[in-house]
Amino acid sequence: MAGLNVVSVSEPRTSYREPTVAIIGAGFGGLGMAMTLKRAGFDNFTVFERAADLGGVWRENTYPGAACDVPSPLYSYSFAPNRAWPRRYSQQPDILAYLRRVATEHGILDRVRFGTEVTGAEFDEDTRRWRVETAQGDTFEVDVLIPAVGQLSRPAMPDIPGAASFEGAAFHSATWNHDVDLAGKRIAVIGTGASAIQFVPQIQPTAGHLTVFQRSAPYVIPKADRAYTRWHHRLYRALPLTQLAGRLGTWTIGEFLTMALTSVQPLGKLVEGLFRLQLRRQVPDKRLRAKLVPDYPIGCKRLLFSNEWFPALAQSNVDVVTDRITEITPRGVRTAQGEHEVDVIIYGTGFKATEFLAPMRIRGLDGHELSKDWAEGAHAYLGISVPNYPNMFLIYGPNTNLGGNSIIYMMEHQARYILQVLRAGMSCVDVKPEVAATFDDEVQRRLASSVWSGCSSWYREANGRVSTNWPGLVWEYHKRTAKPDLSAYQEVV
Template sequence: MAITLQRAGFTDFRVFEKAGDIGGVWRENTYPGAACDVPSPLYSYSYAPNRTWPRRYSEQPDILEYLRRTATKFGVLDRVRLNTEVTGAEFDTDSRRWRVETADGETFEADVLIPAVGQLSRPAVPDIPGADSFAGEMFHSAEWNHDVDLTGKRVAVIGTGASAIQFVPKIQPLAGKLTVFQRTAPYVIPKTDRNYTRWHHRVYRALPVTQLAGRVGTWGIGELLTMALTSVQPLGKLVRALFRWNLERGVPDPGLRKKLVPDYPIGCKRLLFSNDWYPALAQSNVEVETGAIEEITAEGVRTASGVHEADVIIYGTGFKATEFLAPMKIRGVGGRELATEWAGGAHAYLGISVPDFPNMFLVYGPNTNLGGNSIIFMMERQCRYIMQLLRRGSCVDVRRDVAERFDAEVQHRLAHSVWSGCSSWYREPNGRISTNWPGLVWEYHRRTAKVDFGAYREVA
């Protein structure tokens, strides 16, 4: 968003960053094996291609370096105020401005408020009885403790999501005993990864169209995958065949394979990509425990089969994805709290605008997450859309009737998608799917290409 503003000639803006550096999830997640599950030519800004990605699915250090380099290239780092946590913001109807508050007691005024905090910024740690009594080391994968040496240790991993399938294969050779506690098995399909050679880099520099072709091709495959999860679910049979092949080649033991077959429709939870997850689970020092966790004791993790002793417990339990903008307290027209507006689940027109919250525009807001493509594509479209609103130079919010019709459409479509078939981090406790976009990214591109100013009202 900052780069979009800068390129459009806007100069009076400030970015507040809670941490001591930029980078978001790629700054925070430093666990072993941290990488993106979208190929790098697509998981990058369209206006800032990187000709020297080290591999097709780049790892955390390389993505973070790309973000830093891009921010420097476009001259926005000086606009970022680090170590500044925004705790709340309130719209003043008289001045038609936002009053932004920070954790250190400072206040700032702004004509426009753009929350861009993402959906995967706050680790989710399950409330397990007895956790405080554990005698060993315990941490979440997003807060990896690199001071803990896992060599020869008894390690318990709670959770089998996108982070766990990356770090478990990396720590398995180190651990003396590794127990993976699985509540529900994920679908894991092969990852078409490879190293990029100097030859690739030379070709990408000399003929940029070759990298662009790869980007477009990956985007198209992502659209097909999205169709398999939403409107053309029979395509999911092909994805399931890939899962079965990946499982059977990686796990020779039929008993273990049975534990690793999900009991829900493919795609209902996040589809995962890995070539070494199943082989890691098949190793002699690994045990997959599917019994429900009853409590954590000083010695380890208790299930119905007894206490599984551990020296280290690692949570691979994901993030509080549906708690948009928390813990910030945002108040709109008349002091209306965003938490009240979103009491039944977060919602926003095109994932960007909320009724009674004028000139507040979200990046990566509700119902803009994807099951099969690059979120960078979505965010670029959101920035383009917001820029049209800013150029208008007025103070507007989306009409409530427009926002409600849009939300009803989105929820109706999501109710008929594969994501409605099980509980996952995509859904609120009440069953509402507040994270995912129900269609193709091409549809989102089309619907955000030009602002319908009739959908908005001027705030008096």
């Protein structure tokens, strides 16, 4: 490291100066980090948010039917339970309202710089501080940088020839155009992922005709949803342990699902049985059923939850097209079998999940640039720390996504871990390259035998590397992040 020395760290220091902290993103991860700092007595932090409001994906995704596929008692902060969730699986407006409320109650809103997009950050080797650059031309210097921009924040648009020539309305589900009246329209939906299975049943009843273009069928299992009654709310307020028990039960089921995807894959056959039973019951047409059976192992792509998806596809005004799209024309969508004329195209094609922190430019020690260091796939020690980027800690970083549990649980543990490192009293720390490399080798070795390595999905890089998902149980991550191993870090002096 040019001009810098490093010192091994094994014990917390006795001297301590509270660092200044920049958090990028005001979604669940960034707000959770901010509240963790505030609750611990930290005062010198700022949250940078490019939009005019908080919420992250729950602010952006306003498509019809937008909801969470993790039950609400678990998809919330452990330190801020909500006794008044309207449903077991909450919808977008209720989740956004929850975030606004807890941020207000914890005094976080005045720490958020709304309308401030961070375009890059550079570590200054002389001052050992981060210079944070914004689209507005401002520069801020801080001791600690905590990107919390998530994995599902940048919509992915497919590269289809002729897309720009379409003369009707076209938009991605994550940027829903509410000014377009869909009633009576011929609508093309491209993609059958988590968003599409929610909005298609909502728009199907009023659409003139709906053509769903499916590249690969998803596994969709029943969603055990229900509205909470006033008796539920009274019970949760009078006996909070009852809601906590529900949270624990959901967490346990999530661990079961995770085992079915990683270490005990034969369990996946039980989940697949639920899929096949629901498909048979809800889709009487054998030819349509055949189109809706995936050709890959269950869990290899994201497992989806819905009671309405299959019934919507079985309606007379819906066609499921599995032919490959060759181009988009001014009047519709063309496949090898011919052109489908439509008035509106809706892209349900997901997000650029593996492009971590893009398009920000992050520069660390000795000319290191994150986009180049991650050219073959993102990686970070515990999904939090990257060698050669001192005092940078990630929330929802590489290999911390889950296939069967709540990401909020993971984010909370990351925030607590970061807090403990900051409390250790070291002014500037960098994870040791050999520690990070050993961790990454372990993670990739375990992921190679997981179900996620068996097909193409947003979990994987183009080179086959799984850079999004955690390879074990949430409980294991809990144990590994409960107390930082300070010997994994070196202090930059």
